[in-house]
Amino acid sequence: MEVAQYPAHWEADVVLSDGGTAHVRPIRPADADRLRSFYSRLSDESIYFRFFGPHPRLSDREITWFTNVDYVDRVALIATIGTDMVAVIRYDRIEPAEAEVAFLVEDAHQGRGVASVLLEHLAETARERGIARFIADVLPANQKMMAVLKQAGYTAQSRFADGVVRMTLDLTPTETAQAVTASREHRAEARSIERLLSPGSVAVVGAGREPGGVGQTVLRNLLAADFTGPVYPVHREARAVAGVRAYPSVTAIDGEVDLAVLAVPADGVIDVVKECARKGVRGLIVVSSGFGETGPEGRARQEELVRIARAYGLRVVGPNCLGVANTDPSVRLNATLAATVPGRGRVGFFSQSGALGTALLQRVAQRGMGISSFVSAGNRADVSGNDLLQYWEEDPHTDVILLYLESLGNPRKFARLARRISRRKPIVVVKSGGTTQNVPSGHAAPVLGLPDSALSALFEQAGVIRVDDLIQQFDVAQLVAYQPLPAGPRVGVVSNSDALALLAADACVRAGLEPRPPVNLGARAGAAEFGAALTSVVPDVDAVVAIYMPPIPGPADEIAAELLRVSRDCGKPVLATFEGRIGMLRELQAGAVPERGSIPSYAAPEEAVRALAHVVRYARWLEHPAGLPEEIEGVDTAAARDLVFARLGEAPAEIDASELLACYGVDVWPSEVVASPEEAVTAAARLGWPVVLKAADPEAAKRAGTVRLGLAGPDGVRDAFADLTRQLGPGVVLAVQRMAPQPAVPALASVMEDPAFGAVVSFGLGEVTARLLRDEAYRLAPLTREDAAALIRSPRTAPLLFGEYGYPPVAVEELEELLIRLGRLADDLPEVARLDLDPVLVGESEVVVLGARAVLRHPEGPRPDGGPRRLS
Template sequence: MSTEEDVIGEPGPSGEISVAAPYPVEWEADVVLRDGTTAHVRPIRPEDRDALQRFHRGQSERSTYLRFFVAMEQLSARDLTRFTVLDHRDRVALVGVTSTPDGDDEIIGVARFDRIGPGEAEVAFNVSDSYQGRGVGSVLLEHVAAAAREVGIQRFTAEVLPQNGKMIAVFREAGYDMSQHVDDGIVTVSMHLDPTDRSRQVMADREHRAEARSMHGLFSPRSVVLVASVRGTADAHEARLAVRALAGGLEVTGGAQLQVVGLTAVAVRDALDTHGTLDTFDRYDTLDEVPGPIDLAVVTVRAQDSVTAVRELARLGVRGVVVLGSGYAETGDEGLALQRELVRTAHAAGMRIVGPGSYGLFAARSDGSFNASLADRRPLGGVVGLFCQSAPIAVTILATVRRRGLGLSSFLSAGNRADVSGNDLMQFWHDDDATSVVGLYLESIGNPRKFSRIARRLGQVKPVIVVTAGRSGHIVPPGHAVRTTRAPRRTLEEVFRQSGVIHAENTHQMIDIIQLLAHQPLPSGRRVGIVASSAPLAAIVAEAAGAAGMVVTGAAGIVAEDAADEEIVRTVDDVYADGACDVVVAVHVPVLGDHDERFSRAVATAAARTSRPTVVSILGLHGFVPELSTVAPDGAVVNVPAYSTAEDAVLALGAVVMYAAWRSRDHGRGLVYPDVDVAGARALVEKHGDGEVETDVARDLLRCYGIETWPSVPVADADAAVAAANELGWPVVLKSTAESLRHRADLGGVRLDLADEKELRTAFDQMRLSLAEHLPAALRTSATPLEVQRMAPAGVACVVRSTEDVLYGPVVSFGLSGDAVDLLGDVSYGVPPLTTTDVAQMVRSVRAAPRLFGYKGLPAADAAAIEDLIGRVSQMADDLPELRSLELYPVVVAEHGGAVLSARLTLGAANRKDGLRRTLPD
């Protein structure tokens, strides 16, 4: 309970107060609540006085007593000023708001803190009675804790009445380190705000449940309204999409009622004549006439009318809006502003937006199918969940799926992806029993860090196959409001690798892989057996399998065109013998005549009997065909996928083999360093601001993360060099500090292992003269910049870097120093947070890695030491979004331990997309 009594300013005639402190707009965010609805979180403002009073009066007597410890029918003018006029540093308050039917903000919860000492603040919460149990308190705690950390608060305390069990549970279940004690009938709760593994997991779990619930509502509505116009009868532009949606078979789950607004009876009748699956519908001229409640709205109105439509839909309790039309961000700045206003309006009213520019969505579920798409023909029901962005790509993907006979559990086209994204769909599919394989076509990734977290979690239970518009993820199509990345083009590949995502080259290959995963078990290994209609075909398959990372076992089974039935079965069964292989590739291309059904039948029967993952390439067969479908001994139907070419089949199989290996391996544990001083690091960051920091500051900041840098001393003459060596300890290194010569022993920029004063003086004089010709004219002076450092034990020189990217956040890299990094780009990347396995993979994935592990008989370097260093840099970069860049170069890794010989560190304003709070796209 807050005890702050200071008042900043006095209300004017209107009751509003101007505040000198800048409004922290970066604390604003849209969120998804536990029931799948949305709300807006923002700092409280002086103009919220009336809304706060309404919120207070709407609370029950019990809720008011639990918050203030006394009965208060209304807040006094002094209280309203104290609660709404804040400095956003020592006194902070966030409110959760939704919009009223009139468009005004309605406060549904308040979280505030008042600084009571260095690094400590008293916190208090109050959640609307009508919203309790919907996760408002936990969301507000996450957001107010993030704000507190930004202003230097490390600990919250709160005084709570013992009977306020809900609020005590919010604190306890947040996952922070917490303690509590009872004194004089009051429970005092104290919690550290440093994130813990448990607090991160709690946030991820809550985010997952809320977003999955939100998507479940989109795919299983019991009532749908099609809005073609907000002005009465739709014009030609508005009616075109609406009629297409009807003609395509707009369908409500369980055959419930459909409401149509703005279309004439003739237009509706003509649409139903084209596709007569709709038995019941009600037609209205305006939204005002439609009775509620309505779960989902399909909107085809003109872009300039969409915000009005969403405001009117709020009255009906709509949970989701599918915007099929165009005219938004893809048209330029005005369209982008309109798109953002549309999303803000929807979120404030508790709705999710699919689109704009969406092709729609549909689902085939056990409780009835649902369709709100423009597709005139839908694929069969199945186990595959598909997500794509643009409508044209949706058309081609759905046509491919239908042609191959692949079944879908659900499909969604996000269009401009202004709100609902692939991340939301992955959250939903994780728990969806109807979906066992996930495919995504991504034209852009708005939040790669969140994508990585969700995909890694989903990939451990269901395969995720992704196609991107360009392999690097640097393409940003019109209409996609995405930050522009400067990260290396390989960064996205590393995100996918860490997450277990299968990255397909194109939509054709994505469907190739999906059709294998949808109907075949995961491989138990990478040994491949081959059965073919000729030896040359078998050789081609063997070569392709080796290139895809598989191992060919034994001789291929060759089935001649004129082979007898018994010989075909025997040859196929030999390939499928127990222990002979883990997967099978079957290829049959007859020289004369059509494909041999005996071959198809023998392969399908053996695959079903042994549960051995199998792919085939048989002339004339593609996708799922009756010739390759049979019944397993347990009664299950087994479908063996057919591919146009043997190479396609092998590429798909190789991708699945790699995924199965990733899924079965140990993914390591989260990196935890008990000696890390996050609070000390944050204090240094706040004190030293922007730009490259001085050496001493960099050393102190790195020391907060357990990283010790070896000291070096700049020297202007030989006497100073000798004095420095005596101070640091012999032997020493003499090196240039000039940027062009740092670490360049080949240019004479480094002299190693100088054991005494004579050697050092000689080296100093020689370097000062010889380096002058390599330096720019401005540096060609008698005082050539040199420095002295103690000689590190012999080892392998490495470089560890971290860069804060506006899209990816922190990107950590590792390589062996020298030309391998500078010229050949032999660098591995990781996007924090990393696991122990991720770090070990980074060290071992560079091509020069053998030098660390006893190359040509040399002693093996201490791999654990460099892994520990990379892990600490990863943690530091993850904790400090202000860390714009960090370079540790060189890091000499010896047989035992490692030495960080130089560090360069630059700070800047935090601008990270994904932080420690749940938010929707901004």
């Protein structure tokens, strides 16, 4: 048997349905003893279902057969937790495109989703090896195996014969299979975070006797928060820490331990992790520093930490983090270094920075806002913002999600999750490094290759509210957390200061809102005047900004009561600048604590308007249906793949993309390269008059004056050839192409395969100024009709497409169709590293593509967020 090289790229860490983790990898001959031990722990029933009869032990010959595979026609994947093998799945090819499949899961680990995730990974390996179908013979009583196969989402058929059910699975990826995978991923990752945020008990490892130490600080904060479960300090020598009995090790603790906070020196963390695994701890918070942020040695230590923890079934927050908190009264967890944690609220908060996290929690508390839970991920070596999104999506205590991001580990997955979650819960993001695009040292995340404007566009596509700074983040959060969303951009302003009212109206105009004439009540206005004015303004607007800044102390409580009354009755968002104070003021609360209907206050009306503008844009995004990528006629994906692989050798290749685009129903007008005036005349006659003569080299074509338009006869072509030759030099290569209809707006469209985002479509206008300013918009592929429409309208020069500045309105729907087809191509073919359509002329009735070049490259690995479930 010829054995292929060990496929290391099949290895993966996975999250199981109960939130624990396991490692999936191909079996190896060295797993013989591991397989024997695994088999010895199986029940008689599990063995009977696998072998259709009693089979008390595996012979040496069977062990050799099962552990020695060729990774092509015979493949086996195993799941391990710690050093133990807990499950195995295998296929044996019986036809060129067909293989038999079988799996076994240790009884103690059945019901944890091990078989489902193994099937996902085996199906991926099978497709890689050219297998299109799995065949499984199952005993009728083996309902668990049949359920795993049926619920995978693939097209399945079954028939009963000779006492056995034969099931056939078509491994062609379907929308159903992808939805099943995403649903399982969601439940598993949400559960893994729930285990961290709702533990029944907590151990603090490294809780020293000296006040001010990291471990003792976490311990005291846990105790001060009145955590509802037992807290166990762990110290090798101390009998008690902060008045609580201490233990010399985690394994010496009498009761169970759900969560361990590690505050020991970095070089001792790995040993503690292994000890926690032996104890059965389910999650780790590593506040210790000395990992990836310190350089290559620390990075290696960090990778080892994650590898060991996941191998033993543990998720890790950190290292170098602030910790986690949960204000649920049934938990009351403050496993952080921050003494100040806001009270109970409806906002989930994720911060990557530890030091900044302390300041952020203080600011939230100062504003009177509450939180549901808080996570500081530090170096985010394992648990990331994507995990928290999965958790907060289903958390009934969280209505708004705040993210402070220094890096994005899997931007495409983030966009997928955010696009779904934003439909139910606003996500407000601050992303640092927008100018520098740097990633903090220690973060297990790539440097993003796209410009920051592209990141903003992709956030917009997903419905994410991106703000510039933390102040804006809290400004927006207190609005969406406590007030309804606006139905439109009309804003009423009621104030007792003419100057502040004008500032508010000006801010509305700058933000793209539509202010109504401000109502100035004068400095001495009281509650009655405010109430009457607000009541009269509300019917004709979508939101109200109320400004109360008295020159001398006035009836503040009475005016606040009127604001609350109007807010409660109108069902529209009401914002205030109330005496210049910030946050959820006691006077403007709808209850004893901030709750829905409370009115947020801002230091200045401009800040209130700025927050409102963000929320208006979010509400507008919600009005548009989510949409699905459309079915497109005239697409031949198989032919496109054949063409790509025929042109793609070992090295990247640049090709004319006309034939490739034709597979997706996009015609590129032909052009002919010519070497002499007479060749140019002959080509023009063949293509059809009138023609253009232009530089064929893409770089030379960027120079001004390298195109001669409207050549209607041989003499014109000869004169243009001589003219361009004098201008560009004798070695220049020229091309002839039929003249496109005029008038038309020049545009350019591209697709690219980004290492972090996957397939991305960009669009911009082809005018020189637009090119120089990089006035481009971006969207993730594939595109819905709504995505394509937004992509066209996003560049600042987009009004030229809609009849502005003397240009005629052009064929926008045809342009949308072109972009949708490009998005489909980009999504289908990861080998297309870049494809540029330049120029594209958008006329009044048609869209003409005049040139297209593509760069083909072998992908370095699976696309981000593609393939079976796996942790990064």
